[in-house]
Amino acid sequence: MGTNISVGGEVVSTEQAMKLVDKLYARAADLAGAFFEGNRSKKFRANWKSADDYAEANKNAFIAQARADFSKILANPKADPNEQRVCYLALLLERAFSEGLKQLGRETDTQLQVLKGTAQFEGDSHENKKIAEKFGERPNLRAQLRAGAAKLAQTTHH
Numbered sequence: 450m451g452t453n454i455s456v457g458g459e460v461v462s463t464e465q466a467m468k469l470v471d472k473l474y475a476r477a478a479d480l481a482g483a484f485f486e487g488n489r490s491k492k493f494r495a496n497w498k499s500a501d502d503y504a505e506a507n508k509n510a511f512i513a514q515a516r517a518d519f520s521k522i523l524a525n526p527k528a529d530p531n532e533q534r535v536c537y538l539a540l541l542l543e544r545a546f547s548e549g550l551k552q553l554g555r556e557t558d559t560q561l562q563v564l565k566g567t568a569q570f571e572g573d574s575h576e577n578k579k580i581a582e583k584f585g586e587r588p589n590l591r592a593q594l595r596a597g598a599a600k601l602a603q604t605t606h607h
Contacts, residue, residue: 451463451464454466454542456538456541456542456545457537457538457541459538461538466538466542469535469538469539469542470539470542470543470546472535472539473512473515473516473519473539473540473543474508474512474515476515476518476519477508477509477511477512477514477515478504478505478508478511479504480508480511480514480515480518480563480565481500481503481504481507481508481510481511482500482501482503482504484503484507484511484563484570485497485499485500485503485504486500487570487571487572488571488572488573488574489572490576490580490586491586492580492584492585492586492587492589493580495586495587496589509560510560510561510562510563511562511563512543512562513562513564514562514563514564514565516540516543517564519536519539519540520536520540522536523536523537523540
């Protein structure tokens, strides 16, 4: 029998808690996919061949926006109460998980966050040109390592 967790006035199983947090990470992955589809540089396209690969390796950069999106659902008086409950519990659990890792000496929120409605999220043709001039259009080692680590993580979790 698994361990239960008391959160937000409810008791959920560890499995339920993980599924709730996964909903927040799924939203972050959706945002990463939308980011991928934006106006990106040729170097970016050389590094990332598909939205799925990019999202899996970079979803942590979109956690702050996913939290903001869940918070908007909580604030919307017309939102489905069950959806609000799910968002609320997911937010509480994700933050608790993050703080627990922090206490163990492992930071979870060190990646630069990308937010909707910014030039960074939308992409900038002028910036893309500057990237090509300064760094070229070939893939870089950092992106290759991040993509490889994401694929390795996928195979160990499935």
